[in-house]
Amino acid sequence: MSENTEMAASAEAAATFLQKVQAKAESDRAAGRYEYDKIEDIGLDEGIKKLTPERIETVINQVLQGECGARLRAYVETCVHCGLCSEACHHYLSNDKNPKYSPVGKVKRTIWMMLQKKGRLTPAEVRECSVIASTECNLCRRCLQYCPFGIDIAYMLQTVRRICSKLGVTPQYIQDTTHSHAATMNQMWVKEDEWVDTLQWQEDEARDEFPTIRIPVAKEGADFMYSVIAPEPKFRTHLIYQAAAIFHTAGCDWTMPEEPGWDNSDMAMFTGDFETMGRVKKVHYEAAQRLRVKKIVMGECGHAFRSVYDVGNRWLGWKMPPIPMVHSIEFFYELIRDGKIKCREKFPEKVTFHDPCNTVRGRGLHEMGRYVANAFTLGVVEMSPNREHNLCCNAGGGVINCGPPWKTKRVLSNKAKAEQLARMKDMGIDTIVSPCHNCHGGLEDIIHHYGLEMKLKFLGDLIFEFMVRPDSE
Amino acid sequence: MQSLYNFVSGPLVWVAFIVFIGGSVWRLASLLSLAKKKDTYVFEYWSWSHVFSSIGHWLTPFGSTNWRMQPVMSVVTFVFHIGLILVPIFTMGHIVLLEEGALGWSWPTLPDQVADIAAFIVLGGCAYFAWRRFALPQVKFVTSPSDFGILAVVAAPFLTGIMAYHHIGDPLLVTTLHVLAGELMLVCIPFTRLAHMLYFVFTRGYTASEFGAVRHVKDW
Numbered sequence: 001m002s003e004n005t006e007m008a009a010s011a012e013a014a015a016t017f018l019q020k021v022q023a024k025a026e027s028d029r030a031a032g033r034y035e036y037d038k039i040e041d042i043g044l045d046e047g048i049k050k051l052t053p054e055r056i057e058t059v060i061n062q063v064l065q066g067e068c069g070a071r072l073r074a075y076v077e078t079c080v081h082c083g084l085c086s087e088a089c090h091h092y093l094s095n096d097k098n099p100k101y102s103p104v105g106k107v108k109r110t111i112w113m114m115l116q117k118k119g120r121l122t123p124a125e126v127r128e129c130s131v132i133a134s135t136e137c138n139l140c141r142r143c144l145q146y147c148p149f150g151i152d153i154a155y156m157l158q159t160v161r162r163i164c165s166k167l168g169v170t171p172q173y174i175q176d177t178t179h180s181h182a183a184t185m186n187q188m189w190v191k192e193d194e195w196v197d198t199l200q201w202q203e204d205e206a207r208d209e210f211p212t213i214r215i216p217v218a219k220e221g222a223d224f225m226y227s228v229i230a231p232e233p234k235f236r237t238h239l240i241y242q243a244a245a246i247f248h249t250a251g252c253d254w255t256m257p258e259e260p261g262w263d264n265s266d267m268a269m270f271t272g273d274f275e276t277m278g279r280v281k282k283v284h285y286e287a288a289q290r291l292r293v294k295k296i297v298m299g300e301c302g303h304a305f306r307s308v309y310d311v312g313n314r315w316l317g318w319k320m321p322p323i324p325m326v327h328s329i330e331f332f333y334e335l336i337r338d339g340k341i342k343c344r345e346k347f348p349e350k351v352t353f354h355d356p357c358n359t360v361r362g363r364g365l366h367e368m369g370r371y372v373a374n375a376f377t378l379g380v381v382e383m384s385p386n387r388e389h390n391l392c393c394n395a396g397g398g399v400i401n402c403g404p405p406w407k408t409k410r411v412l413s414n415k416a417k418a419e420q421l422a423r424m425k426d427m428g429i430d431t432i433v434s435p436c437h438n439c440h441g442g443l444e445d446i447i448h449h450y451g452l453e454m455k456l457k458f459l460g461d462l463i464f465e466f467m468v469r470p471d472s473e
Numbered sequence: 474m475q476s477l478y479n480f481v482s483g484p485l486v487w488v489a490f491i492v493f494i495g496g497s498v499w500r501l502a503s504l505l506s507l508a509k510k511k512d513t514y515v516f517e518y519w520s521w522s523h524v525f526s527s528i529g530h531w532l533t534p535f536g537s538t539n540w541r542m543q544p545v546m547s548v549v550t551f552v553f554h555i556g557l558i559l560v561p562i563f564t565m566g567h568i569v570l571l572e573e574g575a576l577g578w579s580w581p582t583l584p585d586q587v588a589d590i591a592a593f594i595v596l597g598g599c600a601y602f603a604w605r606r607f608a609l610p611q612v613k614f615v616t617s618p619s620d621f622g623i624l625a626v627v628a629a630p631f632l633t634g635i636m637a638y639h640h641i642g643d644p645l646l647v648t649t650l651h652v653l654a655g656e657l658m659l660v661c662i663p664f665t666r667l668a669h670m671l672y673f674v675f676t677r678g679y680t681a682s683e684f685g686a687v688r689h690v691k692d693w
Contacts, residue, residue, distance in 0.1 A: 027478030069511030150680030364690035
């Protein structure tokens with residue numbers, strides 16, 4: 001009896017992870033970390049020094065009146081300011097439901113102001129617009145699913161980014177990656193010989209484990225071209241290794257390009273530098289066409305999928321991508337469904353699944369992702385909300401790419417996600433599966449900040465580790 | 474007073490309907506022609522099956538995730554809009570006027586009591602929406618005087634209609650104000666945010682087309 005009482009008392013004393021997150025948020029608040037007004041960013045601070053009133057007015061009106069048309073007009077004139085979009089946004093939910101972070105609140109602070117003032121903004125107001133559009137919205141499009149009128153707020157905030165890009169007022173880190181795209185056709189300034197060297201190095205490494213493995217470079221007429229984001233050769237080469245091992249095991253006929261076009265990532269899309277985006281996407285499609293492959297298979301990245309499947313093609317005048325393409329979620333799903341990849345032994349835990357906005361709201365791949373995760377683990381335990389209604393990781397839409405100055409704001413502005421994860425942790429789930437690099441980046445920071453002690457896995461991580469490997473020694 | 478009444482319930486009705494219908498057609502036509510000129514992709518991606526499916530969900534009470542998350546707002550929104558549409562069209566007094574007036578048409582009416590209750594519901598809806606604008610920070614933040622203006626424009630014909638029906642105030646004055654208020658609302662529809670009545674199909678429809686046909690995912 002006394003032992004039971006003692007146990008109950010100690011169980012009460014032990015804080016749940018949800019309580020830990022809330023306590024951390026309290027201390028963040030007390031330390032003033034939720035005040036973001038003084039964040040410095042050289043790209044913004046130096047950028048606005050070069051502005052003149054005429055330039056601001058000309059550029060804003062050029063975009064709002066010249067480039068935008070019926071959609072912007074319909075959205076602005078239809079919005080009845082009902083605030084129903086608010087609950088959709090993790091920035092709003094995480095910042096104590098401060099209305100300035102609600103989707104419509106962000107539109108009010110940017111496009112409405114631009115329209116009301118007919119483009120006559122001060123440089124400080126332009127800076128504020130850039131901050132809002134680049135660091136307070138992930139363009140995750142969840143609010144579209146919560147607005148009765150389906151008003152595309154992401155489109156409007158992307159338009160603000162475009163205006164800021166044309167004015168030369170974009171956060172420095174993401175602008176830097178856009179420059180890299182423009183100069184090298186990849187996000188990380190990886191040079192052509194470095195790229196091929198990296199592939200050969202990974203092939204060499206993999207031969208210890210898979211003696212006959214190849215990473216076929218520039219093989220014409222293969223079934224598919226595999227494209228990755230530039231951070232893979234730069235920082236996460238093991239992911240290329242893993243993908244090669246999976247394709248090898250499944251007996252795929254595949255290739256990677258030798259020349260620029262191998263990188264499918266696209267920060268220019270997110271800064272609003274659509275001219276650079278168009279060049280980058282054109283090179284990517286052309287690489288696949290030159291190799292005469294049947295399709296493009298993309299690595300586990302969300303934003304790149306959006307860029308290749310949904311955005312870049314339109315800028316270039318293609319209704320759909322000029323060459324068929326699939327995300328690796330779909331590709332893995334097919335490999336497992338067709339029995340080309342088999343599970344040797346399941347990952348010995350139940351996991352939860354974080355849906356990347358760009359693969360669920362961008363392609364409806366939530367069930368395929370779960371199919372793969374279920375096949376290689378003891379099962380998926382659902383977060384809530386989930387699937388196409390999942391809360392964003394707060395890294396996507398280029399927000400994590402705005403770099404260190406904005407990290408604290410980014411992490412604190414996703415307390416909502418931390419609470420969601422903490423509830424899973426309290427249920428005994430220690431592992432999150434998420435098929436997107438950006439989601440990993442964002443979730444890792446949140447896990448670390450709030451002390452959640454959870455592990456993150458790509459689908460490829462699970463498949464690589466737990467598949468049947470006939471060729472392996 | 475009688476001559477003013479005769480004017481607002483005679484020629485001015487025609488003017489109001491011409492402005493309402495003509496204005497709506499013009500607003501829609503100009504929106505579509507602008508889309509054709511600058512947003513051709515709207516037509517390229519438009520998918521009627523997804524439009525119907527999505528709008529069907531959004532026009533069904535609790536048919537979308539957000540409607541389920543906001544039960545009070547959902548119920549008020551639905552009964553408000555139903556009343557807003559039914560009362561003017563199916564009230565005995567209006568149909569009698571139309572039948573006796575130039576049109577000579579008529580159709581079934583709502584029982585007076587039902588119409589009366591519906592009118593009160595619409596007024597109650599206006600009051601609720603106004604309360605939200607004061608009380609909920611996320612609504613207050615994006616509220617401007619024009620939002621109250623629109624609510625007033627919507628509330629006025631129902632308030633005066635109720636007054637006329639319940640014989641509150643001078644009958645001729647109240648009836649004249651009622652007709653004027655109704656005309657004002659009609660005229661405002663194409664030229665204010667009340668145009669969401671017209672544009673809703675296009676904004677939700679385009680999002681539905683993109684979500685459904687391109688991205689293969691639900692938008693409700």
